Amino acid sequence: MRIRRLSVLATVTALLTFPVQAHAASSASSGHTYHVAPQGSDHATGTRTSPLRTIGACLHRVRPGDTCLVHHGTYHEQLTPPSGTKDAPITIAAYGDGPVTVDGTERVTGWKDAGGGLVAADTNLPPDPDFNAVFLDNKRAAEGRWPNSGADPLNTTWAEADTTSTDQRIDDTDLPDADWNGATVHLWAGSNPWAQQTGTVTTTAPGTLDFKGGNYRCPPLCMGNQTYRNYYLVGSKAALDRPGEWYYDKAAHRLYLLPPKGGITGHTVTAKHRLWGIDLSDSSYVTVRGLDLWGTSLRTGPASTGVVVDRLHATYISEFSTLPMPPDGDLAIPPFEGHIVASRILDSGVQILGTGNTLEHSEISQSAGDGVLVRGTGNTVTDNYIHDVGWMGSYTPGIEINGNGHTVTHNTVRRTGRAAIDTAWQLNGTEFHDNHIAYNDISEAMRTSRDGSPFYVCCSLNGSGTSIDHNTAHDADGQNGYYVDNYSGHFLLHHNVAWNTGSRGVFFNGHTGPSIANEDHNSSYGVGINVASVALGGATDASGSYFSNIVGPKPVTATKAGDPLPVVRSNLISDQPGYTDAVNGELWLTPRSPAIDAGEVVDGVTTDVLGAAPDQGAYEFGAPVWSTGCDLPGCQERVRHGSWTATASDGTDASTTVDGDINTRWTAVDPQTAGQSLTVDLGEDKTFDRISLDAGRDTSGQPYGFTVSLSRDGRHWGEPLARVSGRSFTQDAVFPRQTTARHLRITLTASGPAPWVVNDIRLYGDGPDASSTLQAEQATEVRGADRGTASVSLRGGDRVGFHQVNINGGHLAVRLAPECVRGCSLQLRLDSPDDRVVAEVPVSGSGDWQERSVTLKHTVTGAHDLYVVAKGTGRVAGLDWLTIRP
Incomplete structure (x- = not known):
């Protein structure tokens, strides 16, 4: 994603800072609270009316159980907190009266x-x-x-x-x-x-x-x-x-x-001037909440424990221009020249090292290297938005996982130079077990590389006890969605989803060596996969590998080597598997899907079965649809693909540019010259501020330069809103503001030796698209309701809210499970939970999940805060998802 605009930062700040004061106050009840403000004095008492001037002065005074409440302002200093204790942590928190920025410049x-x-x-x-x-x-x-x-x-x-x-x-x-x-x-x-x-x-x-x-x-x-x-x-x-x-x-x-x-x-x-604006390398039992970092980063240390980093907003965390070989002491196995790939993994990103530390509800962006490095034992990285990182092209990913017993869940990772989530063999050695990597949404990976994937494991790792499940990988220019490379074994994958990931959904690469006891079950693979849904290849020994209950467009294959031989069975290979909407990644099943009740029982995997037998694929029909990624502003951006058409200025058929499949390609007739164009009709107005022009993994045919213009009617065109240069696999045109249009035109501004090629055109907006499936459990605001991993349970007066949703429609559809006898409903309100009701869905009875549709009182367009408010007494309904469409 692009650099966030101030309007978005204001939204993030409002959402992140106002709850902070209450949290800080509750933790402060066991200790002393000091206030810090730019107008204060370090000789002051630190009260609300007589604050300290620097955070460092506060940290010099605090003892276990104490709190530094920091008021709105910019602080040019490095924070090195002392340690608290398990029962009395030290807290550094934004007060809640505006952004608190620790500036490293x-x-x-x-x-x-x-x-x-x-x-x-x-x-x-x-x-x-x-x-x-x-x-x-x-x-x-x-x-x-x-x-x-x-x-x-x-x-x-x-x-x-x-x-x-x-x-x-x-x-x-x-x-x-x-x-x-x-x-x-x-x-x-x-x-x-x-x-x-x-x-x-x-x-x-x-x-x-x-x-x-x-x-x-x-x-x-x-x-x-x-x-x-x-x-x-x-x-x-x-x-x-x-x-x-x-x-x-x-x-x-x-x-x-x-x-x-x-x-x-x-x-x-x-x-x-400061690499580490918040240096916790010698600290334990410290809570950092609601702070912003600019031009600097945060780290814990190998001995740190009990550190909680909550609601951090870190921008421009790491910058460097060289990729040296890592020092021998950083390597877990004897060094050799190939370890250049591990360059800068250990000295970039937000670093969560040690044991039992947590990074949560944070946005991390703009890094030449890692977004987040998690290393040690038993750390947690959850509900974070990580983007625009790893641009130097080494193996520095969105999240680098080293060590054992970590939990990495519900993160959104997009726009990375190489992998979105990675583990480095050169740094782990053989230690990578009992990790849980789940419910992450990883996309737009492999922007400056070609041989890899959004999720990547390498090499010679024993993943015993590790589960990679309920993740979605999509829209990436690598070779696979999930890639367990070079001699790694004992990795369990299940209930994962991939589409538009190139050759395969998942690849276990033996590479002339062993690939033992790897498994993939109940995963769904969609469009944009053209070789294999699942493949295990090149292995001299594939003993104990097992692939079942897979749904995908291409075969499931495995090297026939080992004792016992790999098991491949109970899979549905079809180009018509009964997905809801494959182009938009909605790979859950429709009522007539042949995958329903067609799976086999897999111990520890098929645990929530509805019907006569497990379903094939990642979603059990009749159960609420689970979702991936974070629930912070910015986590839901892709604009729903519709009935788009495209025409080329040279008269060629350009329909493959808008079919939603990255493996289909349009090629112009002649070498690139200024003035060649593609014109896209979106079929209806869409609101967006970024266009991705995907030219696949070839290095020939990407534009040398282009502009993007927009039109509401296809006849009157405005001045170009974006000008782009560069020749990466995917080039992004970013607008200065969010814009609504039905037509867009991409026009070349430079010549090139090869014909222009385009595999896929994608649109992104600054808020969720209401015509997409809005998952209730991913709401940016949940009041009173019980949020689960796949739905929310609403009682009378409860609500869920989505901020700045792009809406263009007059019909509301919801999927709900009624829990009310009579007199209940779900009300759709805009802009405020107390504002006008634009639609009401009656709720009565109790039973299975069902879809219901109503007409809005009037067509709604533009960006609005959207709220679903439960009306009634007691339990009203479980809410799975909702959409608003024309």
Whole structure:
């Protein structure tokens, strides 16, 4: 996802901070409460009327059981709390009167003319120079690079080396004639480049440069005359050619900047000074609640225990420009060159290390490396929104899981350079057991890589006691939805869902070695899978592997090796399995599905059976539909796919661009030229602010540049709302504001050597789409109701609410289980739980889950807060989901 707008941040802040004061007050009853505010004094008493000025001063005073209540403001300091005790933790909490930001940056001043259109300031940037970050007017400023790229680091523009290049030399006739000595060369190259690497330029000449480093595995990871020869250069003053770009001279401690048009006057430049704004590496039994982080991150330590991080909002947490080999001491097994993939896993992201610590209800975004690192034993990461991370292209994912006994559930992870959820063999060794990874929604992964998946395990791991269940993986440019790679065994997968994940739903890769006792049961796989629903391949020993009750479009296959041989049975392979809406990922069953009662009993897996036998697939017919992901603002964004049509300016059939299947492709007739276009008719008005243009995993055919224009009627077109450059697998056009339109036009702005290709066009909005299935248990507000994993139970006066829902329709459909004899109903209200009733669904009787539809009093359009309020006494109904459609 893009950088969040202030209006969204205000919503998040309102939702996250107002409950904080009550929580903090209750914890404070056992100890002393100190207040902190920017207008205070560190010599004050710390009362509400005489607050302290810095959080550090409060932490210097607190003892176990005490609380620091922090008032609205920005605090340029590093927090290092002392430890509390199990029965008397120390609490640092936002007071609730506005955002509380711990800022890891400091302002850079003293700018002087440096010649050549540049300005420079003498400044000492404390972090390791590889971790420097610079911000211009509170936006990330890009380090000077060639070739230039757009503002989104996940939409990367690459240079392509000539075929005469060798392992440590790049030949490129397009390379500008400049002194590149000492620059960092970033490589994504080889016959099958499953990792990215960096090296240092040693000599340069016109059209060529030599470098040292990188190329740890040649092939498949090297420059030379390979299928992929992509690279870019950073870390050189010669690359400064676009306003806002910067270069830091480490030896001279001088920051150079190409200023905006009109000069540096009136602009604010800040630079990172603190890697860890909240450093809990020596702390235990500390609660951090409702704080924001900007340009810095948070970590616990290997000995930390009892730390709770709740409602954190962390932005621009990690930045770096090199991918060095990890130190030998960080590796769990003897080092060798292939361990370049583990670069930066242990020194980036929000880090939850130690035993029995928790990260919950938080939003983590904008990281060159990890989103979250969880490492140790028995930690919990739940109900978090993690996005726009891992853009440097190593194995740093949205959530990195190392160790044993962790719980990672109900997280939404999207827009990652490689995996959304990953575990690194190089760091775990053989220790990865008894972990529970469930109810996570992982999408838009593999943005800067090609060999991987949204969920990835590697390698040689024994996953005994680990369960990967009830997750959804979709809309990713890797090869599989779930990938258990290279000799790993004893992994149990069940009740997972995948669509638009490339070749397979799940792949257990023996890779000329063992793949023992791996299982997948009761999973559902949909469109956008073109090789196998489930595959176990390349194994010399697949003993004890077992795949059953799978529903999918392609076969379930397993290497016939081992004793006992793998079991493959009771699976439904069909292109018409009776899914509700496969294109939109609604893979639950309709009444006539052949999967109903067609499964077999699997101990510990088929535990909630309705009917004569277990159903095949991930959803038991007649039971409430379980959901994945977090329930924070932003967690539900994708706009429901409808009856879309597309036409190409060259007259070719472009229907495959809007069929919802990433494996179908439209290809233009001629090489790319400015003015070529695709026009899409959405069939009805949709509200959105981002378009994803997916060109698959090929590196040829992605646009070199394009614009997006919108129209309500298909005849009158506005000025372009987005301009995009870069050639990543999926390119995002982000609008400055949320917009409603029925028609969109994508127009090329640059030429390219290959014809334009598009596999899929997707739309995203800043709130949930009411025409999609809104799961009741994912409501952003639940009052009085009992929230379960698949539904909520409502009594009279209870309610669930969804904030800023995009609505365009006149009919409400709900799925409910009535629990009222008479006089009950579910009321749909807009904008406030006490506002007008726009629809009412009568509820009476008791019985099974059922769908009911009513007509709204009037058609509703636009973005509204949406509430379902239960009317009656006692129990009214269980609510599974609702939709509003035309």
